[in-house]
Amino acid sequence: MPGIARIAPCLWFDDQAEQAVELYLSVFPNSRITGTARYGEAGREFHGKTPGSVMTVAFELDGQPFTALNGGPVFRFNEAISLQVFCDSQAELDHYWDTLSEGGDPQARQCGWLKDRFGVSWQVVPTVLADMLEGGDSPRGQRVMAALLQMQKLDIATLQRACEG
Structure with missing residues (x-):
């Protein structure tokens, strides 16, 4: 699994993943977005998200990988x-x-x-x-x-x- 960290936190947001990542990137040096995935039609009955809206943002804070998920209001x-x-x-x-x-x-x-x-x-x-x-x-x-x-x-x-x- 070259290029993929063995362990990386996934942060579950209601629908603020992009805003949170924007803040965190502005705070920590050597930080960047490494990928963005969007919701599609599949599973809409479960996730309820609009197709095309951001599902996850993969990012690094000072080299540490994270994922921010727009998972809805289920968890805090x-x-x-x-x-x-x-x-x-x-x-x-x-x-x-x-x-x-x-x-x-x-x-x-x-x-x-x-x-x-x-x-x-x-x-x-x-x-x-x-x-x-x-x-x-x-x-x-x-x-x-x-x-x-x-x-x-x-x-x-x-x-x-x-x-x-």
Whole structure:
């Protein structure tokens, strides 16, 4: 299966797949649409979509393959699955957080998690966080966790200060 990723997320939207992909492509570098499939007459009694309307958009975000599906209102996103964005700097973290959270659910923002305007959950976290939390039951890990729990958008400098004690 050359050229096809073994595992790739499929995101089920009601009918906003194209709009979501447009947003995500504008946020992440090295991103592109790799294909679009449209509904036909076959199966219309099940999907109820107009022939010719977009069924799926295959795309890549910074090289990671995804599919966005216009599957109708049957399923909704929830926090049981989220997409993680690892950031090397506060500027990078601010960019992803601010852009992805715009128009999203302000009540769903805690500890680096957010929901975008389409209901997709994201975790925007610094790459150093895993090291800071290593040995979570250690005094250092407890200080970092206590600081983390007070934040919506993560602040790397504050987490670093907590890590150092």
